[in-house]
Amino acid sequence: MPRVFDPGQEIQADFELVRQQLQKGYTGPFLLMDSAVLREKVARFKAAMPRVTPHYAVKCNPDPQVLKVLREAGAGFEIASPAELAMCRALDVPASELYYSNPMRAREAVAEAAAAGVQWYVIDSVTELRKVRAIKPDASFYLRLHTDNTGSVSPLSEKFGVFEDEVAAILDEAVRLRADLAGATFHAGSQCLQPRNWQIGIAAAVRLFDAMRARGLTPRLLNLGGGFPVEHRDAIPAIATIGALINEALEAVPADVRIMAEPGRFLVSDAGWLVCRVIGHTIRKNQPWAYLDAGVFNGLLETTTGIEYDMRSDRTGATIPWVVAGPTCDSMDICSRTQPLPADLQEGDFIYVRNAGAYSNACGSTFNGFALPEVLVV
Amino acid sequence: MPRVFDPGQEIQADFELVRQQLQKGYTGPFLLMDSAVLREKVARFKAAMPRVTPHYAVKCNPDPQVLKVLREAGAGFEIASPAELAMCRALDVPASELYYSNPMRAREAVAEAAAAGVQWYVIDSVTELRKVRAIKPDASFYLRLHTDNTGSVSPLSEKFGVFEDEVAAILDEAVRLRADLAGATFHAGSQCLQPRNWQIGIAAAVRLFDAMRARGLTPRLLNLGGGFPVEHRDAIPAIATIGALINEALEAVPADVRIMAEPGRFLVSDAGWLVCRVIGHTIRKNQPWAYLDAGVFNGLLETTTGIEYDMRSDRTGATIPWVVAGPTCDSMDICSRTQPLPADLQEGDFIYVRNAGAYSNACGSTFNGFALPEVLVV
Structure with missing residues (x-):
C-alpha cells in the first residue's frame, strides 16, 4: 500500500x-475532499483577517457536500449564475449571505436572483448598472475596479474591472438613477503570489469611496475578491503574511464599512x-x-x-x-x-x-x- | 425575424x-444540427476520394442522433474510449466497422474493446503493442507515424506518433511477438490547410509498408487520419482539391491495401x-x-x-x-x-x-x- x-x-x-x-x-x-481541511481553511482565513468575512466562490468546487461543510464552518457564498444561486438556496443559505459577483448577467439571471432576495450585485459598466437597476430598483451595488495583477499565476483584470478613467461615468449614472452604489471590489489575480496587490486594491477602493462620498453616495461594502494562493510545487506566501498586509491596509477603511472577500481556491484546494x-x-x-x-x-x-x-x-x-x-x-x-x-x-x-x-x-x-x-x- | x-x-x-x-x-x-448536411458531407467526402472509406471520429460530436444519421449515410466510426465504443454498439454498428484510434488506452479499455470484437488498434509505442497483444493476441495493428503538421490550425504530431528512428524497434517487436502489425496511419493536424501534408503522410506510409514487408509483415490498411478542414472566417482548400492530391498519392498504394480516413470536423462542423x-x-x-x-x-x-x-x-x-x-x-x-x-x-x-x-x-x-x-x- x-x-x-x-x-x-x-x-x-x-x-x-x-x-x-x-x-x-x-x-x-x-x-x-477532506472536510476537516475545509473547516481548518475557513478558520485559518478568519484568523488571519478578523475583519474580513469569507464568501466562498461556489464555481471553484460546487459539490453540494463541499458547500455544506463550508457553510457549517461559517463561510458565506459568492455566486456567478442562476445554477449556483439554486445550489446555495438548496442549502438554505439566506439570500442576505449571497453576493452576485459575476459582472455580466443575463436579464433572466438578475430576475431570478432578485426574486430570491439577493441584495448585492457587482457591476463594472453603465449598461449592467442600468440592467440590474431596472429589474431590482432597490439593489445594492459594488463596483469592480481594475487593479494590478502582477505576480498572479492567472491575471484576471482585463475581462472585468473598471479602468480609473471610466469610474466617473458609472458614479454619475448611479447618482442620476438614485441607485444604491455602495461598495467596491477588485481582483488581485488568480493564485496571487504578490500580497501587495491587495494593498493596491484596498488603496484604490479607499479613493473610490472618497469619490462616492463626494457625490453623496454612502460606501458601506469593501470586497477584497479572491486570488488567495495555495501551494503546489513552489512555496507561497502564507495566509498569515497576506492577512497581516491586508489588515494593515484596512486601517484606512472606516469601521462602518463591511469587509468581505471571495476565497475559492484557498478554501478547497488543499x-x-x-x-x-x-x-x-x-x-x-x-x-x-x-x-x-x-x-x-x-x-x-x-x-x-x-x-x-x-x-x-x-x-x-x-x-x-x-x-x-x-x-x-x-x-x-x-x-x-x-x-x-x-x-x-x-x-x-x-x-x-x-x-x-x-x-x-x-x-x-x-x-x-x-x-x-x-x-x-x- | x-x-x-x-x-x-x-x-x-x-x-x-x-x-x-x-x-x-x-x-x-x-x-x-442539420441532418441533410451531415448526409451531404459524407457524400462529398466519398465522391472526392472513392478509394477511401470514412470512419467518423466520434469524439468530434458524439450526439447519438448525429451518429445515427452518419451511420445511415454510410460512415464507419473511429473510437477513443470505452464510452464511445458503447455509443457505437448502441447503434448496432458492427465491431468490424470500428477502429480504436487512441494510441494510449487503459488495460480495461482494451479488454472491453476486445470483448466487443474490435479488431483494429492503433499503436505508436512498444509498450502499447505489448499491452494490446497480451489482451487480444489476434489483434490487428496500425502504426501511427509522426508526419509534418505545418499549415494546420492545431498541430497534433507531438503527443502521438512514432518518429522515424523509432519505427524499427516497434516493427522488430511485432515480428518477435508474431503480432499482426498490418497498417499505417498519420495525422495531418487538425483543420489542416496544407493538403500536401496528406501526400507527405502517404509517402511515409508507403516507406513503412516496404519496411514491414522486408520483415515478413503484410500491410493491408492505410488510415489517412483526420484534419480535413471546414470554413469559418477564411477560405479553405475544397475537399475536391484535397481529394485530388490524395488520390494521386494513393496510386503508390497497392490495390489490396484497404484505405480509410477518420474525418470528424469535416463531417459535422458545417x-x-x-x-x-x-x-x-x-x-x-x-x-x-x-x-x-x-x-x-x-x-x-x-x-x-x-x-x-x-x-x-x-x-x-x-x-x-x-x-x-x-x-x-x-x-x-x-x-x-x-x-x-x-x-x-x-x-x-x-x-x-x-x-x-x-x-x-x-x-x-x-x-x-x-x-x-x-x-x-x-
Missing part, C-alpha cells in the same frame, strides 16, 4: 483517507487529492511520456493556465521530469512537460495530485467519453 | 431551421449552427466587449486553440471588431478579440455561430453552473 508522504509546509488532506478509499477498489479518477492512474508510457525523442486516465479535459484544466501540480506516486526511486498527458486523443491534453515523477513509473501506478480540490472537477468535460472524477467528501 | 444570410462558398446548415427553432422560444444556447445570445456589452479602453451566454467553457473551447468562428447577428449595420467573451467569471473565457459584428449590437441579440457542429458541445463543461448547449438534430 502507498506510503504516507512527508507533509509539506501547508495543510493538506489526510492521505490516509486516500488509502482507505483505494482499499475499496478503483474504477476511475476520483477527487477525495482539501483535495485527485487520484488517477498511469494507463501507459513511452519515450519520444528521449523524453519520457506518461499518459494518465485524468487530464486537461477531465480534471486538470488549470494546467493549461499556469498551475503546476505536485503529482506523487507510490514509487520511491529518484525522480526525473516527465511529460504527463491525459487520456484523450487531443494534442491540448498535456498536463505538464516537467513533472517530477520517479524514473521507474509503470503502467497501472496510481498518481496522487496534491491540493487539487479547486477548479479540477468543476471545469471538467467528458470529451472523448472520459468521465469526470467522482467527488468524495469524507 | 432573422434575415437569411448569404450562403458562403461551402455548404452550411439551413438557417431556416434556426428560424423555426427560435419561434418555439429560447431558453439557452443550443446547437442545431451541419451545425450554435445559437446563443448577447447578455451584456460594454466598452473598455475604447474597445467594445460583448458577453455571450455561450463561451469557451460551454461550447466554444476551440477558440482557445486557433479556431476563429464566423459569428453573425440579425443586425445589418457595418461591422467592427468586437472582443467576444463568454458568461463565466473566468479570464480564460474570451472567444475572440477580433470578431466582426455589427457596431450596433445590443443586449438580447441572438448570435449565430456558423459551422459550429464540431468540438463545440462535445468539449463543453458546466463551469460556473452554465449549461451545455442543447443539441437538436433536425
